[in-house]
Amino acid sequence: xxxxxxxxxxxxxxxxxxxxxxxxxxxxxxxxxxxxxxxxxxxxxxxxxxxxxxxxxxxxxxxxxxxxxxxxxxxxxxxxxxxxxxxxxxxxxxxxxxxxxxxxxxxxxxxxxxxxxxxxxxxxx
Numbered sequence: 001x002x003x004x005x006x007x008x009x010x011x012x013x014x015x016x017x018x019x020x021x022x023x024x025x026x027x028x029x030x031x032x033x034x035x036x037x038x039x040x041x042x043x044x045x046x047x048x049x050x051x052x053x054x055x056x057x058x059x060x061x062x063x064x065x066x067x068x069x070x071x072x073x074x075x076x077x078x079x080x081x082x083x084x085x086x087x088x089x090x091x092x093x094x095x096x097x098x099x100x101x102x103x104x105x106x107x108x109x110x111x112x113x114x115x116x117x118x119x120x121x122x123x124x125x
Contacts (some may be wrong), residue, residue, distance in 0.1 A: 042102040067086050088117060
């Protein structure tokens with residue numbers, strides 16, 4: 001059920017994921033991920049399409065809030081643990097699926113992304 005608290009939780013998670021995601025993936029680890037790109041070329045856009053990033057982040061925040069709601073999370077500590085677990089599993093899922101099917105990343109990048117996702121999704125939870 002969508003109510004005011006659910007919408008506020010989604011917005012708070014979205015803002016957290018958007019801001020921390022930018023900081024983590026651009027200034028902090030942008031060079032690392034550039035150095036650990038796979039052999040595919042021309043896959044990174046010169047200018048990001050922010051409306052698409054916003055839609056993706058809103059979907060991720062909604063997924064997180066739904067998962068934590070279904071789990072019955074009622075305090076911050078459980079939100080951090082649940083968010084971290086969801087982030088870890090999603091990151092490993094996409095990371096290993098991409099490693100197995102495309103040349104856009106390396107194992108190091110997939111594993112570092114999983115660690116970053118644990119932090120981002122944990123804080124957002």
